[in-house]
Amino acid sequence: MCTFITWKGNGEGVTALSLDAVTFWGYRRPDGRVGIRNHVLILPTIVCATQAAKHITELVQGTVSFIHQHGCAQVGVDYEQTFRTYVGMGTNPNVYGVVVLGLGCETHQARSIAGEIAKSGKPVEVVSIQDHGGTLYTVAEGARIAAKMVQDASALHREPFDLRELIVGTECGGSDACSGLSANPAVGVVSDMIVDHGGTSILAETTELIGAEHLLANRAVDDRVAKKVYEVIQAMESRAFKMGVDIRTGNPSPGNIRGGLSSLEEKSLGAANKAGTRPLQELIDYAEAPTKKGLVWMDTPGHDIEQLTGMVAGGAQIVLFTTGRGTPTGSPIAPVIKISTNTAIFNKMGDNIDINAGTIIDGTETIEAVGQRLFDEMVSVCSGKWTKSEILKQHDFGIYRIGPTF
Template sequence: MCTTLKGYEEEVIKLQLTNDNKFWGYRRPDGKVGVRNHVLILPTITCATQAAKQITELVHGTVSFIHQHGCAQVGIDYEQTFRTYVGMGANPNVYGVVVLGLGCETHQARSVAGELAKTNKPVEVVSIQDHGGTLTAIAEGAKIAARMVQEASAQTRELCDISELIIGTECGGSDACSGISANPAVGAVSDMIIEHGGTAILAETTELIGAEHLLAERAVDDRVAKKAYQVIKAMENRSIQMGVDIRTGNPSPGNIRGGLSTLEEKSLGAANKAGSKQLQEVIDYAESPTKKGLVWMDTPGHDIEQLTGMVAGGAQVVLFTTGRGTPTGSPIAPVIKISTNTGIYEKMSENIDLNAGTIIEGKESIESVGTRIFEEIAKVSSGKLTKAEVLKQHDFGIWRIGPTF
């Protein structure tokens, strides 16, 4: 007797609610686990992004992104962009990759594909110049992608442990409620993930200025504590070189309207996303964590750029708190949006998944909301779509750290 889809879904939900350390994921050849099964059309140069977009329109089950990078980059800026490309393709949420290049760019498609091949997932290269132009390159890319999608559709989910998840954390469009509702609730979730053997990424170095001492005190050793201060100093120095003191300055206009007076005030609330566990390491932008537990990734505060960095670093799911509202999503990882107040949740319900404003209203505790978010992670990791995914909000941007030549 066959189990009906409805019966299967009921069993999945029952399992998630009774075994909150499990989810249904896709096992990859390198042993990692994805929560989605995308075929990525990865353009290595801005000149190829429109062709990549047209392939995704032709082939169901593919994703891509628009960007301005891939050429005239040198040094550490080149290395960081290359690392981000590879990280996006290597993310466990990706089944296979079609690397699409122009042919003469700095970031060669074959070089990116060579690194991705180390994951043992399907990877193929298409060059617009080598294939004689845009139309033939699109046709070839679509053929390859269609085959990959069909292969991917035959892969089934298997029961996996929460310890195999890397959760990214982010706050954007913050308000006066962020530091006392949604961010602490995400901090509680970070603790839960870590207690189950998983990893939580804290990012947005810009928005940790003024709270760095709190994180350094929790560092696992002096080397990690020193690195925490170093990345803060480097971030501040970049703004000082442009004649701006961001530590005591006001944040964005939306933050000001939301009731925040300075970046330092915002930082004290943003740091709450880190929970209470020891800080295991501080890693560079788009790098993969080498340790389990709480990890700080050095990223800017710009929502899209830091979201991209965490996903390129291997985050399968991202928690995004907001007090002003945002549609932000990712082409690769589901982004769970959490409101800091009930007003914005009701106003932007088409974009926001969960409401933490009940903490402000005294209806729920931080721990209770944290448990709700934790349960949502299990459901989303097992296939439930976030609102950003439903709306195809595929945002992407790389942190540029050098001049263009």
């Protein structure tokens, strides 16, 4: 496992001096990427097909799907982003194969999405409710195809891989006054460890980095990346100003306020700690795959489910999710490790939370010790251990939408 021999502070963060090799057990995909789960995804391209997809998952063990309201009456960049998200979910390395399920007349055509997913080399089939003569015939055909995929997927065996194969998403939701002091800095330690092992760590939630943008710009690898940091922050604030809202100085959600946070800037300074201390390599759009290793910022909203979906569609195989108020949020295809910022919420919502970082607040563990414990848990989950959100089938999904619906 990864072991820190010693640590030193340099005024800008903490640096690990020695790291041992680490491996996890996963599945090599035809496109070269590595999955930590082996799902068959029933992917409904239109809201009208989500119930049929749900019926297929109820019939065929080993399949997953999600309910959503997207897929039609979308144009321009809104259409392109949703299309990219569907394709990204299908090509995520945690997915062995995909049954793309459409209605037939929707904007996001199932065959177009299946064609893009097929470029990854994984098994892909298309089923259409209109072409197959209604829901019952569609469910029967989809279940038949999915059952064969599941059987083929079950024949695969896990192999050992280096951490450079991992893309790890980081997220906070239901934050409180302890978030920036305990769980988020602990995630930051893990982020640094992932980067040091050659992997990729995604920082998201642009709205919740407003007020901390200068800290990240100072860590940009070049002026181009630093400039883009300010551009995405300005664009997010401009959208709020058009609605007559100044979100920089305004209060966050009611739960955040009850948790002790007074403003978005205060929340942002704590949220930015998830990024650790390593250089910022690039900024990418929502549901876009990173092109570089290291620390990457994905431009997402602060909505928990939407940002989670964006990171998974961008290729994240696993997500580290901190919470001070408590949340059951999960993903249909990527395990989500929940980390509590305080011991009280860990004890109260033990059914949902995997790791307690409240020990930092209690004074019984250091940030580095919790980071190491979280890192070890992450490696175990990557090798097959189930998270609580997986056990409870918390299959949340939502796409960040742009502009009007036509």
